[in-house]
Amino acid sequence: MKTTKSHTKWLGNLAFESSNPGGNLIIDAAIEQGGSGEGLRPKALMLNSLAGCSAMDIANLVTKMRAEIDTFTIDVEGDLTDEEVQTYHTFRINYTFFGNNLDREKLKKIVNLSTQKYCGVMIMYRQFAKIEIEINYVAS
Template structure:
């Protein structure tokens, strides 16, 4: 299967990618010649990964009829100290809360996303030391 995307230079350090009719603008800070009009490209890799796994986990938990009241994720990273600056470690923390959550189901949903469904995690795992944890809050 082939999927194509177009990225266009907008001037200075700004670029815009068209993803299915949705525009994603990227830029750098003034320090590096940009106007800070959008996020830097590298963190968007992590945004894609968390969006991918988040959608998986929500879908799985809905099928399990789990009463999720909130769900967010935090990503902790380590970078190399020389060019090219790349992530060496990525640690994903799932934070899920709800009244009467089955902890086994929540952990299973996160594990299934990582091991079976999330292409974003699969891609990141090929490049860096990846780990995750699940924090569950009973409300």
Template sequence: MKARVKWVDGKQFVGINERNSAVVMDSLKEAGGEGVGIKPTELLLISLAGCTAIDVISILAKKKQIVTSFSVEVEGTQRKDYPQAFEDIRIVYKLKGENLDISAVHRAIELSETKYCSVRATLTGHPNITHTFEIEP
């Protein structure tokens, strides 16, 4: 899997995946940006919510649960000191459906958290992150 981030102007960047889907990132105005895009830290929370949401809705479908409405809300608290990493992340799953089985919902969330969600596994693990750089002509 590959992704690329390209500088637009100021503190605005566009992130692009291998399928050319894009997302605009920016800093808030009070941090010198224009505030027109998603902050990278917000994108991290969105990635976590999206990953677990896909898992849970897929597992519930396999368990023949009829879900009519589903959302995942994620709230993170960052340290005040740099690098201002998240020290706490809370996930709230909100579901509506026909005769939803509480144990099926609980198990779907548990499986996402412990087995399937690669974003969560990355956040709770310690991936080896390396870098290089190239000065282009």
């Protein structure tokens, strides 16, 4: 069993410095929630985790499968419940591939491998939320 650790220190008000093996970041609440708006939001970081996990899979698979792309982007939106304690119920993930010789079938396979097999964050999130996937292709 592998264990991952993080460390979070209170900086005052609703601001915190948080670290993990890859670096540090500041977490803070929005001004309207009593924070100073100077850091990243905890729930929004969940969207970054989802995109980052899948992005690493795709970068590896693009190389292994020799897919020709210039670059790609991932945009994630999350819908929150209306309850007092809001939780995500739906995530929409939009993958956009840029390049002149895009093999749509190969790129679709790459996205499917990430979203269905390799991305542990996506697999965890599917236990509590619906995930919708969209793939776009843009000639550079």
